[in-house]
Amino acid sequence: MIELSARKARHMQAERKIEEQRETGGAHSGQDYVETNEEKQPRYVISVAAQILGVHPQTLRLYEREGLVEPQRTGGKIRLYSDYDIEKVRCIMRLTNDLGVNLAGAEAIIYMRERMLRMYMEMEAVREQMEAEMREMRRELGME
Secondary structure, eight states, rough: OHHHHHHHHHHHHHHHHHHHHHHTTTTOHHHHHHEEEEEEOOOEHHHHHHHHHHOHHHHHHHHHTSSSSEEOTTTTTOOOOOHHHHHHHHHHHHIIIIIIOOOOHHHHHHHHHHHHHHHHHHHHHHHHHHHHHHHHHHHHHHHO
16 A cells, blocks of 8 residues: 555656646756656557556557547557556546546546646645745845
């Protein structure tokens, strides 16, 4: 259970970094950018991804048709799944298999989760900005 929580925390952190990259147009540098790139790097053809997940490739095609996952494609139209895609499918499978949620419900839950992560990141950015401004004001007033 601890391993699952740690993995979930890493996944959420990776999602936050991915979202930051989207919002800033990929203007990150250093370690954060490398880790984010690694997470979204297309690695697995559909048969390998299906094997990793323990599902039939048709299941992954269905999830793609339903808009739940968007694997990248090569010039020859071969689907390539990233580690991010694999984790997203695992989340879908947990929702559908373990919790009995249908695919439409899983899509809504995933959308809301991603939206909440974006809002959390925005709130964190505002909080950090406010703290920086407060430190600056304290310094100007000689309170520090």
